[in-house]
Amino acid sequence: MTLFEMIIWSPSPEIFTIPGLGHPVRWYGLLFALGFILAQQVMYWIFKSENKNVKDVDQLTMYLVIAVVVGARLGHCLFYNPGYYLSNPFEIIKIWEGGLASHGGAIGMLVALYLYSRKHADQSYMWILDRVAIVTVLVGACIRIGNFMNSEIIGLPTGSENGIVFARSIEDMFTRLDPRIEEVSFEKGGEATSTSPGEIPMQIELVYKRGVELQEDNTKLFFETTIPRAIDRYYGVAEHMTLPVDQPAHYEAYMSRGEQHVKFSVLGIPRHPGQLYEAIACIFMFLILAHIWYHHRMQIKTGFLFGLFMVMLWSERFTVEFFKENQEAWEASIPLNMGQWLSVPMFLIGVVVLVKSWGFTQKKEM
Structure with a gap:
């Protein structure tokens, strides 16, 4: 550290x-x-x-x-x-x-x-x-x-694990794609990996509005198809986040205190x-x-x-x-x-x- x-x-x-x-x-x-x-x-x-x-x-x-x-x-x-x-x-x-x-x-x-x-x-x-x-x-x-x-x-990207991941555009993308998402937060680490310098594992945690329960098929479609397409479509997102190449999408859905949560592993791009x-x-x-x-x-x-x-x-x-x-x-x-x-x-x-x-x-x- x-x-x-x-x-x-x-x-x-x-x-x-x-x-x-x-x-x-x-x-x-x-x-x-x-x-x-x-x-x-x-x-x-x-x-x-x-x-x-x-x-x-x-x-x-x-x-x-x-x-x-x-x-x-x-x-x-x-x-x-x-x-x-x-x-x-x-x-x-x-x-x-x-x-x-x-x-x-x-x-x-x-x-x-x-x-x-x-x-x-x-x-x-x-x-x-x-x-x-x-x-x-x-x-x-x-x-x-x-x-x-x-x-x-x-x-510009630092090309290393040092720098700032400006994640505001990522947060905006998720809340626009699914209005049921109430909160978006970020943390370091996760299952995503990369051999490219300057792509650092991080997790996005989504908290849905109370009463929302995700269906497996819709969740799979959202994280494996909708999100990859949206990264390049939404302004500024691809500059700060990418998905692992030749790796399946890493996400985990679970309930906590009556609220639906999903943890999604991505790669952050630190910048100067x-x-x-x-x-x-x-x-x-x-x-x-x-x-x-x-x-x-x-x-x-x-x-x-x-x-x-x-x-x-x-x-x-x-x-x-x-x-x-x-x-x-x-x-x-x-x-x-x-x-x-x-x-x-x-x-x-x-x-x-x-x-x-x-x-x-x-x-x-x-």
């Missing part, structure tokens, strides 16, 4: 439903909002420490929220599938269906901060970029944790948790930028923090993309995926700014 051995991950993206409204509160939305709340509190501290008008932070937050949402949505539509969205412009506003691009959000922020700085003579464009850089990675960490809770932006890689990297970047601002802001030149932020963030994004699934199928036909190509100019902007701001405004005390 190792610290990084396979973890089966299948949380609901919904936390609870608001009573009376029937509207679900989702992890992603909550963490997205939490990121901006934390960023706002840090900006209050920064403005207060530098004798700026703290009330300006509220306006700054409004600029950034709008810029990130609009920029990220437009970025996704125009970078990854422009033909479809330009032909169906109404689809662009359907943000609730998913589809946000961090590169688009970054461009939106750069534009919004320029407009903001023009209204505040005491906060130059580069000055505000330096400060917002500190909190941007904090927001990024929260958003990526939200992606993890949604089981989205998944990584790309969302967590990015979230952890963002937390480290926040600590680095905050440390430099807190201890050395009187020595560094304006633009240094922003330049360092751009170099670190887009280097990290370029690297992590090697461990993530492509967002669109056509990306497989190009040497680097779209996220990596878009990271290159962002990185180069950071290098230019960092070089221009290199050095100290005054000598350090010996």
